[in-house]
Amino acid sequence: MSGLAGLWRAHDDWNAERLEHCARSMIHALRHRGPHDYAVWSDAAASIGLSHCRHANGAAAQPAASADGRYLLSCDGSLYNRESLYHELAALDEVADGACDTALLLAAISRWGLQRTLSRCNGAFALSLWDRRERKLWLARDRVGERPMYYGWVGGDFVYASELKALHRHPRFDAAIDRDALTLLLRYDYIPAPHSIHRGVFKLAPGTLLCLSPAAMRAGAAAHDPERDTSTYWCARQRMTDAIGQRGPIALDEAVDQLEILLQQAVATRMRAPAPVGAFLSGGTDSSLVTAMLQAQSPVPVDSYTIGFDDGRHDESDWARAVARHLGTRHTEHRVDGREALSMIERLPQVWCEPFADSSQVPTLIASGIVAKRSPIALTGDGGDELFFGHCAYSRALRNARWNARVPASLRRFARSRNRDDAERARLGGLRAVWAELDADDVEGSYLQRVSRWRDPAAVVLGAREPLSVFQDRQRHLPLGDAADRVQSLDFRMDLAHGILTKIDRAGMACGLETRSPLLDRSVIEFAWSLPTQLKHHRGEHKRVLKKLLERYLPAELIYRPKHGFGAPVAGWLRGPLREWAEALLDESRLRREGLFDAVAIRALWNEFLGGQRKWHTHLWNVLMFQAWLERRQSALTVVPLPLGPLIPLAGRTEVSAAARIDLPEIDAA
Template sequence: MSGLAGVWRAHEDWDDERLRYCARSMIHALRHRGAHDHAVWSDAAAGLALSHCRAFEGGAAQPAHSANGRYVLSLDGALFNRESLYHELAALDEVAADACDAALLLAAIARWGLQRTLSRCNGAFALSLWDRRDRILWLARDRVGKRPLYYGWAGGDFVFASELKSLHRHPGFDAAVDPDAISLLLRYDYIPAPHSIHRGIFKLSPGAFLRLNPAAMRAGHGAHQPAHDTQVYWCARQRMTEAVGSRTELALDEAVDQLEILLQQAVSARMNAPRPVGAFLSGGTDSSLVAAMMQAQTATPVDTYAIGFDDDRHDESDWARKVARALGTRHTEHRVDGREALGMIERLPQVWCEPFADSSQVPTLIASEIVARRSPIAMTGDGGDELFFGHSSYCRALRNARWNAQLPGPLRRWAHRSGGARAERARLGGLRALWAELGAREVEDNYLQRVSRWRDPSAAVLGAREPLTVFGDPQRQLRIGDAADRIQFLDFQMDLPNGILTKIDRAGMACGLETRSPLLDRAVIEFAWSLPTALKHHRGEQKYILKKLLERYLPAPLIYRPKNGFGAPVASWLRGPLREWAEALLDESRLRAEGHFDARVVRGLWGEFLGGQRKWHTHLWNVLMFQAWWEQYGLGAASSAFAVLAEPLPAVGPERIARVQYGY
């Protein structure tokens, strides 16, 4: 566990002490990501300060310096192919035998440059790199997006950090809320990269890096265009295109054998950790397979953890218990009720410091707290659905796309043009839903219907114009393979990094828990893409190859069963223990005064929901998550939070200055 932050001044009116104080304040906001140690390094002549925090002992303190003194690195995350990197560098006499991940990266960067180094790395990370000689700042993020990285401008200064709350600590931060981003939140449950809730603040996309020189830094956010100014060292679209294009005939048994080897290697690399490693266990295919492979690689019982609900429709804890018993793990189970959820609600805006509305965030946060008490590192099954055809919505989208392909073109075009009227009602089924499906032009449109919370979010957000995403941009979509490949690619680009991985990173880090996802190992990803759909979806059985592999570890009755998913019973919560909280946030006069939402639209849905007429809880939860965030981070709350930075700087003794300056 770790976090990073930094500031690059556009003006020369701060002395070095104040520069470092700002960086310390920014990293202090991330102390939950690393309370063991924090340090700041500054380049006063350049007006730049880097800060870093970490949770565990071991390895060199950061920000870390290259042997030649040219580079200064802050790394949040871990490398899982460090052994191969070490052997490659050791053959060149570039690195010591006991080098930590940061030292390995610095040696590699000094030898090969950042882009070539990133292409060799397999891990979960975000980093900042300062080139002292050329005065270039680099930011980079791992291929899948396991670790977050925000950046942008505050008062003319360039700022960056692992989480948005850190940027709020800069005294010049005054970025306005972007209504276009709210519309994305209402549609997807999250705000996808490169967008953020604030104008002028961005999220670095997975597999990308940003190179910033002094001129670009001083130009500010008005001149910055993420699509043009960031570069990719690993393009998911290109790699999946290559994998699909080179597919060969592969027998099921041979494919299962190859997958087992790759997953064993991925699990082993992630179990190699300085602290105890446990596993989330829902009882589903993905988490069961990861837990099984962990248990197969150790003689002692693996710690597994499951969350249940007092609502049987959302509870799978019985299955998790049976899987744990069959594998021989040491199992911990916890059941969540509405009262416990209510107690957790106040923490959500602080944990997800950007509005986030996947309702499973509540049980995920509770689960993370429980796991962190015993296992500081935990494995997850994230990625299995998106790589191996696991979502039931895939089947519905493919079915609807097949139906649409048989309809006359003029009828489909007419339905598409007229589909905007009363679009939200289509979410509820019936003739309106059928008409909306008829308007889909490609399978991507059919799948967008499946993943959209609000079908027309701009109608509810004042002044919003919904930005284009991969769903609406054919140039960014996969144009090879079958329809199943194309919709899985959409999820890999959108929901996986921006939804699922954001959820587990923030929940885990808030509790002192680092999570690792072996199914998202680079080799596993590219192998999954090389498999034909018939090995993933066979005679109605989803994740077919994963289940055939799991048969080697578990009896069939624990594998082939219905799936509930890890959703929370939000509807019953909002009608019960959370009703008073929701009513206060959705108060009509409050909505009108704040000016973000059309109060008439939102109050109409709330009234229908309470009256039992419609199932609007998914729509309302997105609005509520923004309202809760605004209550904490709105202008009034923000100004009081920033006031501390206007206070005189505390005295700093010589020893602390030395530690900050040199990072030891």
């Protein structure tokens, strides 16, 4: 567990003390990611300040310098192929015995450069690298997006951090709300990279790196194009295309054997930790398989954790309990009700530092707090749905796309004109729902109907224009594969990368919990893409190969059953214990004063929902999450800035780690 932050000044009018104070203030906002120690390094001549915080059981002291003093590295995350990387570098006499992840990365970068190093790494990480010789700053993020990275320009200064709240600590931060990005929140429940809730602030996309030169830094946000100015060292679309192109015949049993080996290795590398490793166990296929493999490789009972709900339609705790009993784990179960959800509401805007509206964030945050009390690291089943055709929505999208292909073009044009009148009403069913389905031109469009909360979000965000995502941009669609491959590609690059992994990272880090996802190991991902669809989805059975593998660990009656998912009973909460909270945030005069939403339209949905329309809670939750975030942001603006000088100690420790005091050799500028 760790966090990183930094700034690169456009001017040289700050001395080392001011640079370090700003960097310290930024990293202090991330103390939940690394509460036990922090370090700050600055170079007044280059006008740059770097900072890092860490957990006692986490990364080495950073920023850390390469042997020749050229590079300074800050990294949040873990390498899972560290042994192979170590042996390769040791054979070249580049590293000493017992080298930590940080030392391995620095040695690799010095030997091969950053891009080649990243292509060799298998892990979950985000990093910053300052090249003192060339005066260039590099930012990079892991292939899937398990660890976050924000960056942007504030008052001409370039700033970056693990979370947006650290950027808010810059004394000149005043970036406006990006109304276009707000439409993405309403549609997807999250804001996908490269966008953020602020204009001029971006998220680094998974599998990419940004190299910032002095000229690019001075040019600022107005000249920055994330698509043009970042480079990709691993492209999910391209790697999936390559895997599909190389597919050959493979029997189900052979696929199960190969998958078991790969997943056992992925679990084993994520078990290596200085503290006990637990597992989230929902009772579904993915978490059950990961927990089973974790227990199979542990000499003692592992800890498993489940969250249940009073609402039986959302509760799978009985299944999870049965799985835990069969596997022999030490099981902890916690049931969430509306009162506990209400107690969590005030924390949400702080935990998710930009608006985020996946309703399962509430039980995930509660679960993370429970797990962290016993296990500082926990394995999850994230990725199984997106890699092995796990969502029922995939099947519906494929079915609807087949139906649409048979409908005459004239009827579809008519449906499109009718759908424009009120796209949101399609959620209520009836003829409107039929018109909406006929509006889709391809399977990507059909699946977009399935994942959209608001289907025309720009209609209720004043002055906004919705940016294109991978759903609407045909140039970014998967060029090979069948329709099933294409919808899984969308989910892997969108909901997994920007929704699910954001949810679990922020919830875990807020509670002092590091989460690891074996199904998102590079080898497992690329093997899954190499499998034909019939091994994942066959005769209505989802995750076919995963379930066949799970048969080696669990009886069939615990595997082949209906799936509920991990959604929270939001509708009941909003009509019950959260009603007063929601009413205040959706007050019509307040909405008008803020000037972001169409107040009349939002109030109409709220009133209809209270009157019994069951569907509108999905529309209202993302509006409420934004309103709650905005309220906290406005309150934070009234806080008096921290004075120049020492910050509040992190976890009672005031010393700065040795990384802040490293003596570096002189480096000639290129």
